[in-house]
Amino acid sequence: xxxxxxxxxxxxxxxxxxxxxxxxxxxxxxxxxxxxxxxxxxxxxxxxxxxxxxxxxxxxxxxxxxxxxxxxxxxxxxxxxxxxxxxxxxxxxxxxxxxxxxxxxxxxxxxxxxxxxxxxxxxxxxxxxxxxxxxxxxxxxxxxxxxxxxxxxxxxxxxxxxxxxxxxxxxxxxxxxxxxxxxxxxxxxxxxxxxxxxxxxxxxxxxxxxxxxxxxxxxxxxxxxxxxxxxxxxxxxx
Amino acid sequence: xxxxxxxxxxxxxxxxxxxxxxxxxxxxxxxxxxxxxxxxxxxxxxxxxxxxxxxxxxxxxxxxxxxxxxxxxxxxxxxxxxxxxxxxxxxxxxxxxxxxxxxxxxxxxxxxxxxxxxxxxxxxxxxxxxxxxxxxxxxxxxxxxxxxxxxxxxxxxxxxxxxxxxxxxxxxxxxxxxxxxxxxxxxxxxxxxxxxxxxxxxxxxxxxxxxxxxxxxxxxxxxxxxxxxxxxxxxxxxxxxxxxxxxxxxxxxxxxxxxxxxxxxxxxxxxxxxxxxxxxxxxxxxxxxxxxxxxxxxxxxxxxxxxxxxxxxxxxxxxxxxxxxxxxxxxxxxxxxxxxxxxxxxxxxxxxxxxxxxxxxxxxxxxxxxxxxxxxxxxxxxxxxxxxxxxxxxxxxxxxxxxxxxxxxxxxxxxxxxxxxxxxxxxxxxxxxxxxxxxxxxxxxxxxxxxxxxxxxxxxxxxxxxxxxxxxxxxxxxxxxxxxxxxxxxxxxxxxxxxxxxxxxxxxxxxxxxxxxxxxxxxxxxxxxxxxxxxxxxxxxxxxxxxxxxxxxxxxxxxxxxxxxxxxxxxxxxxxxxxxxxxxxxxxxxxxxxxxxxxxxxxxxxxxxxxxxxxxxxxxxxxxxxxxxxxxxxxx
Numbered sequence: 001x002x003x004x005x006x007x008x009x010x011x012x013x014x015x016x017x018x019x020x021x022x023x024x025x026x027x028x029x030x031x032x033x034x035x036x037x038x039x040x041x042x043x044x045x046x047x048x049x050x051x052x053x054x055x056x057x058x059x060x061x062x063x064x065x066x067x068x069x070x071x072x073x074x075x076x077x078x079x080x081x082x083x084x085x086x087x088x089x090x091x092x093x094x095x096x097x098x099x100x101x102x103x104x105x106x107x108x109x110x111x112x113x114x115x116x117x118x119x120x121x122x123x124x125x126x127x128x129x130x131x132x133x134x135x136x137x138x139x140x141x142x143x144x145x146x147x148x149x150x151x152x153x154x155x156x157x158x159x160x161x162x163x164x165x166x167x168x169x170x171x172x173x174x175x176x177x178x179x180x181x182x183x184x185x186x187x188x189x190x191x192x193x194x195x196x197x198x199x200x201x202x203x204x205x206x207x208x209x210x211x212x213x214x215x216x217x218x219x220x221x222x223x224x225x226x227x228x229x230x231x232x233x234x235x236x237x238x
Numbered sequence: 239x240x241x242x243x244x245x246x247x248x249x250x251x252x253x254x255x256x257x258x259x260x261x262x263x264x265x266x267x268x269x270x271x272x273x274x275x276x277x278x279x280x281x282x283x284x285x286x287x288x289x290x291x292x293x294x295x296x297x298x299x300x301x302x303x304x305x306x307x308x309x310x311x312x313x314x315x316x317x318x319x320x321x322x323x324x325x326x327x328x329x330x331x332x333x334x335x336x337x338x339x340x341x342x343x344x345x346x347x348x349x350x351x352x353x354x355x356x357x358x359x360x361x362x363x364x365x366x367x368x369x370x371x372x373x374x375x376x377x378x379x380x381x382x383x384x385x386x387x388x389x390x391x392x393x394x395x396x397x398x399x400x401x402x403x404x405x406x407x408x409x410x411x412x413x414x415x416x417x418x419x420x421x422x423x424x425x426x427x428x429x430x431x432x433x434x435x436x437x438x439x440x441x442x443x444x445x446x447x448x449x450x451x452x453x454x455x456x457x458x459x460x461x462x463x464x465x466x467x468x469x470x471x472x473x474x475x476x477x478x479x480x481x482x483x484x485x486x487x488x489x490x491x492x493x494x495x496x497x498x499x500x501x502x503x504x505x506x507x508x509x510x511x512x513x514x515x516x517x518x519x520x521x522x523x524x525x526x527x528x529x530x531x532x533x534x535x536x537x538x539x540x541x542x543x544x545x546x547x548x549x550x551x552x553x554x555x556x557x558x559x560x561x562x563x564x565x566x567x568x569x570x571x572x573x574x575x576x577x578x579x580x581x582x583x584x585x586x587x588x589x590x591x592x593x594x595x596x597x598x599x600x601x602x603x604x605x606x607x608x609x610x611x612x613x614x615x616x617x618x619x620x621x622x623x624x625x626x627x628x629x630x631x632x633x634x635x636x637x638x639x640x641x642x643x644x645x646x647x648x649x650x651x652x653x654x655x656x657x658x659x660x661x662x663x664x665x666x667x668x669x670x671x672x673x674x675x676x677x678x679x680x681x682x683x684x685x686x687x688x689x690x691x692x693x694x695x696x697x698x699x700x701x702x703x704x705x706x707x708x709x710x711x712x713x714x715x716x717x718x719x720x721x722x723x724x725x726x727x728x729x730x731x732x733x734x735x736x737x738x739x740x741x742x743x744x745x746x747x748x749x750x751x752x753x754x755x756x757x758x759x760x761x762x763x764x765x766x767x768x769x770x771x772x773x774x775x776x777x778x779x780x781x782x783x784x785x786x787x788x789x790x791x792x793x794x795x796x797x798x799x800x801x802x803x804x805x806x807x808x809x810x811x812x813x814x815x816x817x818x819x820x821x822x823x824x825x826x827x828x829x830x831x832x833x834x835x836x837x838x839x840x841x842x843x844x845x846x847x848x849x850x851x852x853x854x855x856x857x858x859x860x861x862x863x864x865x866x867x868x869x870x871x872x873x874x
Contacts, residue, residue, distance in 0.1 A: 043315065044314055044315045044357060045315070045316070046316075046356070046357070049354075049355050060354045060355050062355075062357070080354070084355040087351040087355065088317060088355060091317055091320060091321075094320075095316065095320070115320070116324055116327065117316075117320045117323070117324060123316060124314075124316055124319070139421075139422050139856075142421045
């Protein structure tokens with residue numbers, strides 16, 4: 001166990017936990033946007049920034065991806081933390097001032113002024129990338145391959161639809177609704193920040209309703225090893 | 239202008255503008271000229287700004303610098319990505335004369351906010367220099383915000399590197415290909431690796447990985463498994479098929495088909511020349527084949543890399559030993575000698591007889607095994623030395639049927655130059671180590687070695703290599719029974735082929751300039767014959783540089799950018815240093831490469847280290863923290 005304090009409260013936490021987990025275990029709420037308990041942290045939105053004092057040195061860190069350490073003092077609402085958090089929220093608000101989750105944060109921290117950045121629905125938080133690789137295990141989303149030799153492709157979330165099973169997990173976790181799915185006339189359409197793709201759906205052999213994309217059913221067959229006839233009917237008719 | 243008038247490098251403020259004082263390179267902590275005497279107007283990079291010429295346009299300089307930074311930002315957090323982008327826009331307006339009052343304040347606001355809360359260190363540390371500009375040259379930015387004619391674009395040389403990239407002799411973009419692997423893009427990763435690595439397969443399997451030794455993650459938990467990830471890219475990636483290139487240039491002779499020779503060949507092809515490689519062995523690889531045992535680097539892997547370069551347009555003449563360089567150099571406009579370091583340093587053990595039954599030089603032993611020459615089976619083998627050849631010999635002796643193998647090394651395990659993983663593998667295979675021990679005398683029985691007399695050592699003050707000097711302790715002699723002894727105490731080039739016109743160093747290596755040119759006109763040299771026994775990567779870098787030297791020599795319109803290279807060489811040390819605060823980084827478990835479980839060892843040359851799975855590789859790639867650094871030099 002690791003001993004630390006959060007906002008002056010002495011707590012104990014398991015080694016390996018992050019500051020935000022330790023805080024949450026002790027009913028201390030740290031505001032976040034990109035953080036999702038089910039996924040490993042992306043640390044991209046920077047809203048969960050807190051001030052940490054370790055060995056007399058003060059640092060600002062994102063609490064979602066910083067592990068607890070013995071003897072540190074964490075301040076979730078110090079002047080420095082609030083200042084940094086406000087800027088992080090201002091950055092989000094400047095990109096997308098329509099998304100309810102961002103509006104709520106901006107409202108709470110009185111952010112009204114925008115920075116001169118390009119507006120876009122996607123704020124590059126990386127949740128879609130994480131859910132696709134960690135939960136669905138399809139890895140069909142590429143994220144931000146910046147760097148020395150890859151200069152022309154960055155802050156882009158790209159879908160590789162060849163590998164996609166149109167499950168919609170990315171749309172489900174997106175905090176700004178920049179990814180969405182729509183079912184109509186036997187076609188599931190996925191709309192992502194820079195592309196649109198259509199998937200044909202399977203008809204229920206009993207009621208005739210289109211109930212799931214064909215690629216997804218193929219994937220389920222492969223995963224379960226069950227025979228084709230087990231997937232002929234929709235959930236209601238099964 | 240060899241001194242600086244202003245500097246914020248390494249958090250040290252030196253400001254001589256009002257008092258007209260200047261500061262030396264030592265005070266600043268950075269070289270202030272490059273290529274010994276070429277002037278630099280200003281240096282701007284991850285640690286601050288240094289001004290040598292007071293008339294440098296700071297706004298224009300900052301603008302060019304942020305353009306370079308913006309090309310490297312990854313976009314994993316919007317504060318960094320958009321922060322740099324916004325700064326670039328504002329600076330561009332200031333340079334063009336289309337800025338407005340308050341721009342400097344806006345810029346300061348953005349940069350100050352980036353300083354404390356970006357996901358990684360890159361953007362925040364890169365932008366520190368711009369912050370320094372804004373604070374100490376405030377007036378310049380205010381002047382720039384009123385309408386004016388566009389400023390002249392600063393003439394600059396940009397270098398982007400990272401501690402791992404800089405430690406790699408061929409400067410592979412390590413974080414670049416690791417990031418591609420992270421996203422499962424193996425084909426792209428392989429293409430990227432191949433851009434400046436002629437032997438991706440060989441280095442993925444057997445590179446000494448100085449990158450890993452300088453990986454910033456080393457101080458957090460363990461270095462990223464960079465070499466294993468390169469092998470992953472080769473294993474799971476497919477690169478575009480190679481097409482023979484149409485070459486019209488001069489033919490250039492290369493002596494030796496080791497890594498230096500083949501790297502020179504590939505670079506020559508890319509410059510339009512037709513390389514002809516003369517090799518004394520039948521097959522490809524040089525020291526890669528004869529010096530690295532099969533269980534570490536199988537010949538088929540070497541062939542895969544080599545076949546590609548041969549297909550590109552290199553001519554290979556095997557079984558063609560060159561007895562005198564001048565025999566062939568006359569027929570070619572240029573010749574590159576890459577004959578390696580193939581001779582052993584003479585052993586000074588009493589009773590040592592060269593090539594006598596039971597006494598062998600390590601590299602000759604390995605070469606005999608490579609040539610499938612039958613070596614007498616020995617029961618008890620002693621190997622002398624502490625480098626990679628020692629371990630290779632010891633593990634090979636086990637595979638050749640030895641019942642026990644003992645390594646004698648004069649210092650302790652921590653001073654051994656051999657790779658740690660190799661030492662561990664040797665221990666696992668049951669090889670014994672006698673540290674702080676030297677052999678002093680070989681005793682012979684009838685037709686064979688019967689024992690070796692050893693003496694214990696104590697370690698003294700560091701010698702010129704920086705390692706503690708071994709001092710024999712009198713009266714500590716003892717004997718070890720053995721029937722074979724292998725000496726691996728270093729290698730030297732075979733100088734007998736050079737002739738009198740090629741100058742050598744005191745210790746018998748070929749003397750060259752930075753581009754491999756020797757004292758003889760049109761004759762270049764690269765690899766171990768220049769550097770002494772070194773790594774595959776060093777050899778490749780050296781071969782590539784010599785090929786560029788050939789182009790500078792033969793082509794008066796050469797496109798080789800010497801001054802850029804000079805700047806890179808000058809600031810090499812600064813780039814090697816770490817710039818990441820490791821205190822608050824997550825520990826992440828390292829993915830270890832699987833190893834073959836050898837059920838028997840004799841005659842078993844199966845490759846011991848296996849490749850990581852895709853799942854492991856992608857998880858391992860997540861551990862890279864991308865420690866890129868940008869530096870820009872402004873000159874006239």
